[in-house]
Amino acid sequence: MSFLNIALPIAQIAMTNILAVARPLLGLAILVTILIVFKPLLLGMLRAALLVVHPKLTRDQKTASRNLRNMLTIRRIANDVNYSSPNMAAELRALASRG
Secondary structure, three states: OOHHHHHOHHHHHHHHHHHHHHHHHHHHHHHHHHHHHOHHHHHHHHHHHHHHHOOOOOHHHHHHHHHHHHHHHHHHHHHHOOOOOHHHHHHHHHHHHOO
């Protein structure tokens, strides 16, 4: 037995409790440090995985989607004004059919 164990018997118990608390905190601190250091790498890997699951649309696909949305909007407007102004509705339908 050391002198400290004889002089301060509570010190052994206190050190055990402190180590029991400090060990998980040290592990958590190391994990957080690793995540901070490798954050750009992890974000890049996450973005790459998202692109594999849901790829971005090409410019042609975006244009086709926008044209379809515009055509449907014009047809909806034509259906709204069909009863009040049939000539304008016909012109809007002709405009929408051009794509």
